[in-house]
Amino acid sequence: MDRQAAVPTHVLPDEVRADVETLWRYHDMHHKLRPCDVGIGLGSHDLGVAVIATRLFHEGLFPWIVFTGANAPTTIERFPCGEAVHYREYAVEHGVPAESILVEPRATNTAENLEFSRALLTERQIPVRSVLIMSRPYQQRRAYATCRLMWPEVDVVCASNLLDLDDYVSSIGGSQRVVDMLVGDTQRIEVWA
Numbered sequence: 001m002d003r004q005a006a007v008p009t010h011v012l013p014d015e016v017r018a019d020v021e022t023l024w025r026y027h028d029m030h031h032k033l034r035p036c037d038v039g040i041g042l043g044s045h046d047l048g049v050a051v052i053a054t055r056l057f058h059e060g061l062f063p064w065i066v067f068t069g070a071n072a073p074t075t076i077e078r079f080p081c082g083e084a085v086h087y088r089e090y091a092v093e094h095g096v097p098a099e100s101i102l103v104e105p106r107a108t109n110t111a112e113n114l115e116f117s118r119a120l121l122t123e124r125q126i127p128v129r130s131v132l133i134m135s136r137p138y139q140q141r142r143a144y145a146t147c148r149l150m151w152p153e154v155d156v157v158c159a160s161n162l163l164d165l166d167d168y169v170s171s172i173g174g175s176q177r178v179v180d181m182l183v184g185d186t187q188r189i190e191v192w193a
Contacts, residue, residue, distance in 0.1 A: 043069010043083030048161030
């Protein structure tokens, strides 16, 4: 029997583990979290964004949450009403007051997440000098670089739901998907850095 075929899909193959762990650590910005004017949860397939946003709201790190995100082919089945809408539902179910959450349902990429969130906050006349961006663990570095480029006047920190790599792979349900996304986010950094 082929050894590769015997490895469950939620386990990282030994031959790529070291490289994947290197990229995993690289994307974690290791920011020291501090109070910010707003938290922005970037849409994706990962409900962990709503989990960390809810937790940090309850810890008092921001008075407003913007959940931003439409759908992608990888999220339409899991979040049929849109990523931001489902994140909001999770947060409200876990005690975040509905009036503290803004939903931006159109963004389909990180640049749009930030552009549309910024416009929504301006429209609501919410002053923003600092943002805490919450994303998938391997999206932190790209989210940070994109924000510095598109919204340079704000102080930005990044956070993700705290899972180790193996737990994250299990929660997503496939090692190949995580590897593909880690590599993809690494390649996209060149565009924004």
